[in-house]
Amino acid sequence: MDFRGSVRPYVNFDAKHDADVLHKAMKGIGTDEDAILMLLAARSNVQRQQIKVAYKKAHGKDLVSALKSELGGLFESLIVALMTPSVSYDALQLHKALKGVGTDDEVLIEILASRTGEQIKEITKVYKKEFGGKLEKDICGDTSGHYQKLLVILLQANREEGVDEGKIEKDAKDLFEAGEAKFGTDEEKFITILGNRSPEHLRKVFDAYKKLSGLDIEDSVKGETTGNLENLLLAVVKCTRSVPGFFAERLYKSMRRAGTDDDTLMRIMVSRSEVDMLDIRASFKKTYGNSLYTTIQEDTDGDYQKALLYLCGGND
Structure with a gap:
């Protein structure tokens, strides 16, 4: 698998050495922000977790707390985010999106539409461990209607595998009949098809839909739905495409x-x-x-x- 990230594991990695560099950068008057950011941005998340362990062992305190006390503003937030294990980071973002006043639907939509099934299963586990509640329950407490149904389907992380040739035309026709071809919209159909089929299958359905209706599926979603449901469906479609x-x-x-x-x-x-x-x-x-x-x-x-x-x- 070709690696497509911009940050890769550092080759001659030495957690203790890195912990000492960070300690030095924070010692005395003034903080060497450059040393901190150059080091941490050049390590993978797994390596940053090892640096945390080495730092506590060598210096008797928590690295993230030390960083927080030396840094401020957006830079501090970014460094703390980099120090958080990636699944915990997603779980934390979802928790913040659900726990404040009102719901940050943009965050729910972005994470649940874009993560792989495996990642969503991991996030659900970590969420329960770190926040004591069930992610599904918290989402249901904060959302409603068809939007909630689709979020719950995505949370099951149970998309079908591969392409079902026999279903492509039927799915395209069902979507057309659920929206453009009738007065009102059968949201259930959109939710079931877009929430459960594999991305490879859906890409073929979108092509068939275009042939059948002359429209991109995005245009139909925009025309047939509104609000959070529309935003979530569009995110699912966009993530399916790319x-x-x-x-x-x-x-x-x-x-x-x-x-x-x-x-x-x-x-x-x-x-x-x-x-x-x-x-x-x-x-x-x-x-x-x-x-x-x-x-x-x-x-x-x-x-x-x-x-x-x-x-x-x-x-x-």
Whole structure:
């Protein structure tokens, strides 16, 4: 499997040495932010966890607490995110999205539409362990209607495998009849087909749908649904077509508005840095004509910016 992340495991890794470098960077007056960010951005998440262990052993305190007491602002948030095991990071983002005042549906949609079945199963386990509640129960307490149903289906992480040739035409026809071809919309059909079929199968269904209706499935989703359900269905469709394409668009939108949506920017840069950042970068450049690197440069500053640029892994 070709590695598509921008951050790879550091080759001559020595956790104790790294722990000492970090300790030095935080000792005395002033903090060497550069040393901290250059080191941590060049280690994989698994290696950062080993540095934590080595740091506590050598210096008798928690590395994340030490970093928090030395850093501030967005840079601190980003470094703490990098120090969090990736599944715990997803679980924490979901917990924050559900536990505050109101629900951060953007986060629920982004994570549940884009993660693999395996990842979702892991997230559910870690969520229970770290927050004591069931993710499904918490989601059901905060959402309703067809939107809730589709979230619950995605949480089952039980998509069918492969392509069922015999079902492609029927699925396309069912989607057409559930939406464009009737007055009102049969949301159940959309939810069942988009929530349960494999991405390979759905891509063929979307092609058949286009032939049948003359429309892209996205246009029908927009025309037939509204609100959170529409946003979730669109995210599922976009992730089916291309997960990196989905994230490139999310990143673009997080920066190209009055004020940067740093939560989204940070979450995607951290969570995709070891997964598909190279593909996200390529998709960003192809779609928007600008490189992700220069867009981040224009929209952020300071150590926070430097760290994000490291995670970006270079300029296209």
